[in-house]
Amino acid sequence: MPKAIAFAEFGSPDVLHMQETQIPMPGPGQVRIAVRVAGVNALDHKIRAGLMNQVFPVTLPHVPGVEASGVIEALGQGVQGFSVGDPVFGQTVTGSYAELALADASRVVHKPDSVSWEQAAALPVADETAYRALEMLRLQPGETVLIHAAAGAVGGVAVQLAVARGLTVVGTASEANHAHLRALGAIPVTYGDGLVDRVRAAAPKGIDAALDAAGRGGAVEASIELTGGTDRVVTIADAPGAAEHGVRFTSGGADEYRGGPAFAEALDLLAAGKLVLPVYRVFPLAEAAEAQRVSEGGHAVGKLLLAV
Template identity: 60%
Template sequence: MTKAIAFPQYGGADVLRTIDVELPAPGPGQVRVAVRAVGVNPIDHRQRSGELHSLFPAVFPAVPGYEVSGVVEAVGAEVTGFAPGDEVFGGLMGGGYAEQALLDADELALKPATLSWEEAAAIPVGAETSERALDVLGVRPGETLLVHGAAGGVGTVLLQFARARGITVVGTASEANHAHLRELGAIPVTYGEGLAERVRAAAPGGVDRALDAVGKGDVLPLSIELTGSADRVLTIADFAGAAQYGVRFNGGAEGVESYHRPAFAAALALHEAGTLRLPLHRVLPLAQAAEAHRISEHGHLRGKIVLTV
């Protein structure tokens, strides 16, 4: 048996508790990892609360966690490129809040010694989402992209991916995070009333595409207004709003194409060049997962919340 943090029912952060789970055995194409750190993402608390039940129904007791770093303990049949003792990071479809986790080898990468466990655990979701969103939106070099929620874990990585591709980014964030966005090469604007005017002032040549990574407020109709078409807007956080306004929603669960390998390669290339920035908003022990969820729900993050095991 191994320890994990799970929620036995939908509810607030207080429903999270420590449970014993059976030690997972890796199947074909799978790797079992002794977890060292796990990234906390908005999907974690949104699934725990029941908000995403129609999209991602939980099987109780449900163990959250979609990105981890750790050490390979065992590999299943047909796995090449990984062996016990390897330091790795990767994405998984839940189950990361645990001492042991199963990952598909195709969604795993070797961790450089120069990356800390916490930094490595902050890569998978942000990198995969960024690679996928830029591709789905079809943003081209020289274009201008508006990003709502640019200072969070996904936004922080996306700004760096976009800059590497020659894309100009206008990012919404609280005033306290504007210096952070400038350091990442973005043009910061404050969200709230008058946002459209501030975006137009920041991008006098217009906005070509828009990405919603927040899922709150009236950012979707505003983005349609600024880009001129719902086809130029993508949300990764507002399924209901996407249906209401005719905007594309892409939550990464479609299973049509995996972006993990190119995303990890892009992140590691930036790291190798010395330009990858992975700010950590808070680092807490796994036992304090409930507090991590409360911080995540409050928002206004700069970078990623990470739990250590």
């Protein structure tokens, strides 16, 4: 029987336990993946804590995880372009904290040999989210974009995509992460009181657009003030703030998903050496609870992963 990490009640990371599961059978348009590495995201611990029931309701027991790299083990009806044994990565339908997971074939792509299992598992959510948000901001080369939480998984990819597109990037982060942001090509500023003045000093020609990947600390309000309006402010982390202040919130629903072009651009940048995917730590699958504790702490620079 394949194994997975699951929780049968909402609560702290202690509710996560290893269990045996049935072999999932792919439906039409789906593939079954033998997972090699699974990604850990903030969404995972928010669902586990019961904070997302209205937006992402789950049936208990629930296996967390929405992204993985691995090898296709079975094909559902109508799947074309893939074969059993193909190495792939992408977003999953069933929880990726597992030895076996299902994915829609439309949301996975082939993994090049030059891309490691860890790199591939670090890409799907961060890359698709960053790409989607930047596209919504309608950025043009030569413009300046402010990215909040620029040292995080999504923020770090967004910084690199923006730099590769010829944009000036100002990124908020703790001072300890400023050297990291400079290495990615961003101008770092410290978040907190006085943020607006510090950003204006860092970008005297002004801010054209802003991406909030932090969801805290008044990032939405500061972004509106710095850009001069709500039209070119997008948040991926503050739905209530978006509703209150009239800016765009994006969660990556079916009508927004941009994985195909996002993954294509990321793979090109990886091949050219223009995209780095820092990994904070790789945990064994059995230590998923500790991985979520670290994720919930909010200070990891780079991706948290589970080796299955």
